[in-house]
Amino acid sequence: MTKPTYRLLTAFLLAALLLAGVLAPPADAHPMSTSAVLLDIGDERVDGEVQLPLDRLSIAVSRDLTREGVLGADRAFLKSYTAQHISAVGKDGEPWTVELGTGTVRSIDAAPHLVYPLEISPPDGEVTDFDLRYDVIVEELLTHKVMVTVRYDFDRGILKTGDAETLGVFDYETKSLSVPAGESSWLRGFAATAAVGIEHVGEGADHLLFLLMLLIPAPLVATGGRWQVAPSRRRAITRILHVVTAFAVGHSLTLALAATGVIDLPTRPVETLIALSIAVSAIHAIRPLAARGEIVIATGFGLIHGLAFASLITDLGLDRGSLLTTLLGFNLGIELTQLLVVALLMPSLLVLARTRFYPAFRTAVAVIGLVFSVSWMLERAALTSTDPFESVQTWLVGRPLWVAVTVAGLAAAAHGVGARAREAAAEH
Structure with missing residues (x-):
């Protein structure tokens, strides 16, 4: 190799190495601490x-x-x-x-x-x-x-x-x-705490399931230890309002008492009792435990759910602001979510309740609620390490409109079958 060629090759290699050093991305194995x-x-x-x-x-x-x-x-x-x-x-x-x-x-x-x-x-x-x-x-x-x-x-x-x-x-x-x-101003904090309340109930499978278990028998009346269709839709709607109000009164009372430090209970027993509340309400939905029992259950176990809501306020540090504003905003968020659930489901349940398919539907949903609640109780009492139904619960909670549309479809189909059956009976 001649000297000019050698020098040219050396210059080329040096230029290539220099270019590679300029274009290569900086090493990120040890990022600069901040x-x-x-x-x-x-x-x-x-x-x-x-x-x-x-x-x-x-x-x-x-x-x-x-x-x-x-x-x-x-x-x-x-x-x-x-x-x-x-x-x-x-x-x-x-x-x-x-x-x-x-x-x-x-x-x-x-x-x-x-x-x-x-x-x-x-x-x-x-x-x-x-x-x-x-x-x-x-x-x-x-x-x-x-x-x-x-x-x-x-x-x-x-x-x-x-x-x-x-x-x-x-x-x-x-x-x-x-x-x-x-x-x-405090209005932004009020709106933010209301949003937290909406988010907590909207994403809380246990609170939503408890509310659903209370609503299923609400269009009915207990007669002789069995569920019967309410005499009128007006009475059914009144019972629904009573159930929602009872739950609101129960959880609002203990939410205020716990958030102000009057009541202080460990989280695990409270969460276990919430699972128990779902189990009791599911059994009541299958067969009435007492006349107007869903109102008693809503009030009694609403007290337990209020303790869980207060625990969330403490965990998020929301009690560092104006406690009164926080309680009002958070509670408003909870009530708005409950009313939305009622608005989405109750028209369909009122229609279904007046069909011959409702006993089977009510029992099936209540059994599912009972199975979920027992699984939660075992896990929260540390008797099992995992909840085998968690993925199903997450899927259902993440698709509220899908659930509401499905129930509405069932109600429409059941009403249509019933109407055709009545027409056929009238013709004969």
């Missing part, structure tokens, strides 16, 4: 937490940080360093108090983070718009970024993880962000 500031905005103070990745924090403070060290020898230094780089100022220029709680080490996105509880308090005890100033790590590590997220603000309708709002990013250019904490 910090996070999470804010929970209340009426009197702002709570939250600061999440600091240990690898980035180590570079910023020029120390070799370990899980053991940040909770031991380096604890006081790191807390002091972090506190010096966080401040808050109201729109009137007055500084707010910023306090950090005891730090812990937590794995976030598979990376160890030092996490501090955060509390920001205005001098007059009333949270309004303020500026958050922050440059932890960023003041030394210019490539670092800090995500700022509001995960709770009742007045702006931010109540749970799915509602969280990203305010912005702190970096080497941005060291201050405006936090909108006084822009909205």
